Amino acid sequence: MTKSAIRIALCVALVAAAAIVPAQAASGGAVAARSRSVILKHIAFHPRTAHIRVGGTVTWRWRDGSIVHNVVGSGFRSPTKAMGTYTLRFRARGTYNYVCTIHPGMTGKVIVG
Ligand SMILES: [Cu+2]
Known part of the structure; x- marks a missing residue:
């Protein structure tokens, strides 16, 4: 293959890659892992049920003054505390x-x- 032929092949590959990315984003599928916040306030989690995509994150935010809370589930446990995030x-x-x-x-x- 000549140098110019390699350059052309590379350009075609780049254009093809650029064309694929917006198509996936537009479909709204598996590309974006949505993340959610859950507020700890008034001795409750808000919202009580959080929906996220596979690979997404949940951040719990302590907003209940001096009242301490924790977040404990099967396989995870936050520190017991009155401020900050997990x-x-x-x-x-x-x-x-x-x-x-x-x-x-x-x-x-x-x-x-
Ligand atoms: Cu609590």
Whole structure:
């Protein structure tokens, strides 16, 4: 192959790659992993149910003054604290229930899919 032939082949490959990316983004499919925030306030999780895509993250944000909370589920446990954040990435489809172990009835879930 001549140098110019290689250049042309490379250009064709780049154009093809550029054409594929917007098509995937436009379909709204598996490209973007949506992330969500859950606020800890008034001794509850807001929202109680958070939906994200596979590979997305949930960030819990403590906003309940001096009242301490935690986020505890199967395979994960945040520190018990009164401020700051806790972020988890969910790599598998499913429903993940969690609780605050300090406050009975303070429950939430993350639905990944
Ligand atoms: Cu709590």
